[in-house]
Amino acid sequence: MVTRVREELTAIRSSSEYISSVGTAVLPFGYTISTNNGITKLPNPESELIEFYQKHKQTQPLYYFDNKLYFMESANNGNILVYVELSIPRLEQSLQQLLEPYKDSGASLVNDALSHVVSIQPNSFMWKNISTYFDDERDNLNPSIVPHVEHENYLITRIAVSSLGLTLYTYLNQDEITDPINQFNYWLVILTFLSLAIVVLFGFSLNWMIHKPLKRLTDLFNRVEADNLIRSSRPQQDSEFNYLYRNFDKMMDKLRQSIQENYEQKIALQYSEMKQMQSQINPHFLYNSFFNLYMICKSGDMESAALMAQKLGGYYQFITRNGKDEVTLEEEYQHALDYCEIQSIRFANRITVEIAELEGEFALRNVPRLIVQPLVENAFEHAFDNGTRRGVVRISARCTEHILHIKVEDDGQYLTDDRLQELQVWLAASDKSVEKTGLINVHRRIRLKYGEESGVVVSRSESGGMKAELWIDFKGGANQDVQNADCG
Structure with a gap:
């Protein structure tokens, strides 16, 4: 046993x-x-x-x-x-392993008499006062407190083992708990700011390396769309966009060359048409002029015959002159006046021509030849033809800043609405294959030289006939030498 x-x-x-x-x-x-x-x-x-x-x-x-x-x-x-x-040593070893990561810490198993049954890393001041920290009944309900001991904050916890009549007390220096968290927060803040700095730098680098070159390239295309054929200002640093800029410059060079060639071809074509128009003498007008001169001579009015011969000579000298493509507005205006006087004799003074005098320095401005007389010729040929009724042709010119405005209107009755609309359609499509009349020819030449804002506009006059208006913008088109000129 x-x-x-x-x-x-x-x-x-x-x-x-x-x-x-x-x-x-x-x-x-x-x-x-x-x-x-x-x-x-x-x-x-x-x-x-x-x-x-x-x-x-x-x-x-x-x-x-x-x-x-x-x-x-x-x-x-x-x-x-x-x-x-x-085994108290073995229990102390277990508690030691529990608090091993913390230096300023301790643990103790205490009985009801507050005798330390098992203690590790004892802090005499801490253990002498540990019971006082939980004296208040309100604190007795709280398993942990944070007193201020010897200029340090400690986290003290209490776990009661009622079945054994023991209480486990532990204390930890709060700084040892919070330092890793504070250190983590410190590095978190640093990494956050570092990340923000990286994001900002990345944003600036994207803006500098991609956004700005793209925006510059977009602006260049917008300028090209606005007919501003400029070369690109390539970025100094080497980047993938240099390839785009080089090809953009090549495209601009080719486009500029194509436009120049097309412009020169149009100029040559218009010059050819003007020369052809100069060389073409209306046989009907020539026949009527000589017939009228014959009748004047036969009547014995030598003064009128001399005037008629003088005007005819001046008229044909002007249109057959091949030396200059431009004349002063005063000379062009005088040529139209000579044509009017010849037609007045032809129509036996039934047609009254009212011509406003040129005023100011703009009379000396150079304009293309044969731009006013075709407008006057159109009025005589289509407004009165060979009728017997009396009529009026009014010619005026004015200049404001860089705009020249010449107006020719009549009170003829032969212009139908269909004919007027047909002329307006032809003028709107003057760059296409349409009937080449003197009016259309003037319109094309003016627009080619001075741009889209210039040209001929036809409408019905207040007196019921046709009103043909010639507009020239000296700052437009290829006429760059007069951009800053004053119209006087």
């Missing part, structure tokens, strides 16, 4: 590393059996432990005696006592 008890006690001792020894006392027989001392007769070293248990018997089985920790229970009306001694 004794051997079996010893084997059981040994088995209990070997079951856990937290058990130092196991023993039992059979008080009626006066013997104790333990794993450390074997079978001994009372009194022996266990006698004081048995006496302590009998005097301080409590509801919890855990007893702290002689700096040792025991689990003790009695049976058979207190005649048999069983005790298990716990």
Whole structure:
């Protein structure tokens, strides 16, 4: 029987590393059996432990005696006592592992008498005052507090083990807990600002390397769309956009060359048409002029015959002159006046010509030849033809700033709405293949030289005939040499 008890006690001792020894006392027989001392007769070293248990018997089985920790229970009306001694070093080692990461920390298992059963890294000041931190009942409900101890903040926690009558207290320097968090927050802030700086630098680099070159290229295309054929200003740094800029410049050079060639071809064509128009003498007008001169001579009016011959000579000299492509507005105006006087003789003075005088310095401005007379010729040929009714032709010219406006209107009755609309359509499509009349020819030449804002406009006059208006913008088109001139 004794051997079996010893084997059981040994088995209990070997079951856990937290058990130092196991023993039992059979008080009626006066013997104790333990794993450390074997079978001994009372009194022996266990006698004081048995006496302590009998005097301080409590509801919890855990007893702290002689700096040792025991689990003790009695049976058979207190005649048999069983005790298990716990290994305090092993418990301290476990607590040490729990608080190992923290230097300024400690832990203690405390009984109800506030005796430190197991303590590690004790801070005497901390443990002397630890009970006072939880004296208030309100604090007793709180498992942790943060007192200010010796200029430091500590986190103190309390966990009660009611079944054993023990309380586990731990304390940690709050700085050791918060320092890693503060350090993490510090690096988080630095990395955040660093990331923002990288994002900003990346944004600036995108703006400098991609957005600005693209915007510059877009602006160049917008200028080209507005007929401003300029070369690109390539960025100084080497980038992928240099290829686009080089090809843009090549495209502009080719486009400029094509426009120049097309312009020169149009100029040559218009010059050819003007020369052809100069060389073409209306046989009907020539026949009527000589017939009228013959009738005047036959009537004996030598003064009128001389005037008629003079006007005819001046008229044909002007239109057949091949030396200059431009004349002064005064000369062009006089040529139209000579034509009017010849036609007045032809129509037996039934047609009244009202010509406003040229005023100011703009009379000396150079204009293309044969731009006014075709407008006057159109009025005589289509407004009056060979009718017998009287009529009026009005010619006026004015200049404001850089705009020249010449107006020729009549009160003829032969212009139908269909004919007027047909002329307007022809003028609108003057760059296409349409009938080449003197009016259309003037319109094309003016627009080619001075741009789209210049040209001939026809409408019905207030007196019911046709009103032909010639507009010249000296700042437009290819006429760059007169851009800043004043019209006087």
